[in-house]
Amino acid sequence: MMTNLFSVFDPTSSIMNLSLNWISTFIGILLIPMSFWLLPSGYSLLWNKILYTLHKEFSTLLGPTSHPGSSFIFISLFSLILFNNFLGLFPYIFTSSSHLSFTLALALPLWLSFMLYGWINHTQHMFAHLVPQGTPPVLMPFMVCIETISNVIRPGTLAVRLAANMIAGHLLMTLLGNTGPSLSLTILSFLIIGQIALLVLESAVAIIQSYVFAVLSTLYSSEVN
Template sequence: MMTNLFSIFDPSTSLFNISLNWMSTFLGLLFIHYSFWLIPNRQFIFYNMITTKLHSEFKTLMGPNSLSGSTFIFISLFFFILFNNFLGLFPYIFTSTSHLTLSLSITLSLWLSFMFYGWLNNSQHMFIHMIPQGTPSILMPFMVLIETISNIIRPGTLAIRLMANMVAGHLLLTLLSSTGIMMPNYLIIILILLQILLLTLESAVAIIQSYVISILSTLYSSEVN
């Protein structure tokens, strides 16, 4: 029995007091092993089509000065978050992306790598980027302060966006399902239909959020080149 509504997001388990829920993070590997077959199947063709589309889009966003093969970092990020978001919709599978432990670790490590690379290799470009073109001289200190703050909070906003969207959908599904015990039979059918619609919406949110995180990370990396 739940003692707290948020206990469904608790990563602790009662099996030998070992936190095995985080092992669900690696379940996405089960969907990729088909790509190593000698004869391509429909899943591999579909996976390859998505990868090619993402590569061309990320390459355009990163610009001509991007390093060769750097788009595959963000393609891997997209599939990693997608698998974790989508698998978390199944019963009894822990959603690791609903915790800041995972989402903030990903976004903070990416942001730090962008900052280190940008300030060490393109220091002048990073200084110029802090002051938009055409800014009056009297407003330059304020613009530098605003741009610095907006740059610092980027990893936090990315992580909270992903976590909040995952938690909100799961909480709504949990709240609706907990009311089914007290409902009459004819209302349970309506509740099941609502749950199916919400589950479809959550599937779309899982795909959209992984795409948004990848796109924003790509845009942030293009600013340091």
Template sequence: MMNNLFSIFDPTTNLFNLSINWISTLIGIMFMPYFFWLIPNRFSMLWNLIFNSLNKEFKILMGMNGINGSTFIFISMFSFILFNNFLGLFPYIFTSTSHLTLSLSISLPLWLSFMFYGWINNSQHMFAHMIPQGTPNILMPFMVLIETISNIIRPGTLAVRLTANMIAGHLLITLLSSNGPNMSSYLIIFLIIIQILLMILESAVAIIQSYVISILSNLYASEVN
């Protein structure tokens, strides 16, 4: 029995003092040799089609000044977040993307690397980006302050966006399922239909959120070029 509704996101379960919940984020490594088989299959062809489409889209967003191969960073991030989002939909598997520990560890180093690269190599462009063209002189200090704050909170917004979206759906599913034993047989059938629809919605959210995070990170990277 759950003492708290948020206990489904509690990562303190351990075995031999090892937090076994976080091991779920490493299960994807087991599928990596699968992509290196010599005989193509439908699964690998589907992933290749998705990766090629993402690569073309990320190249367009990066522009002409983008570094060759930089799109693979965002494709890898898309794959990692997508896998962990889907993995959290299975019963008794810890949803690692519902914690700021993981989402911040993805967004913060990536944002810091963009900032260091931009201020070291394109400092003039970074200063010019803080003041939009046509800004009156009296508003320039305020625009610099606003742009600085909006730039600093970017990794936090990326992390909170992913975490909040993953928590919301899981909490709703858990809240509805906990009322199942107290319902009549007719209402249980209706509850099962609602749960199936919620699972379909959460599957769509898992794809959309991984795509949104990778697209926004790509847009932030394109601003420093």
């Protein structure tokens, strides 16, 4: 019996007090196509197609003034989050993307590097970005405050959005799963169908949230050029 609903997210796997939970972050490496030492399969060709599509999408968002190859940073970010989101749907695998220590560790350094690069190399552009074009002079001080606050909370919103979406689906599936033993056979069959539907929904959320995280990071970086 769980004393706390969120205890399903507690780190519990360890050998000789050595935590093994965060090792699940690297299980996604096993899913990367082995095209470097084997003949390309249908799976690797599909993955290359996805990466090429993401490259075109992120290159468009970054604009023509971006550094060549900078889109691969965000493709790698997308791949890492996608693998971790999907692996968290399997039983007994630690969902690292549902913890703020994981999501904030991705969002904060990215945002901080964008801000440092922008303020050091494009100071005038960064100041101009605090006041949207066409703002009346009376509202300019308020707009600067609003834009500054919205800029500062960006890494927090990125991290919380990903973690909250992962936690919400897992909690709902845990709540429904815990009611199973006390249900009749007829209602239990409906519960299993509902759980399967939720699993499909969570699979879609895993893809969407990793894409949203990568796209928003790309948009934030395009603003500092």
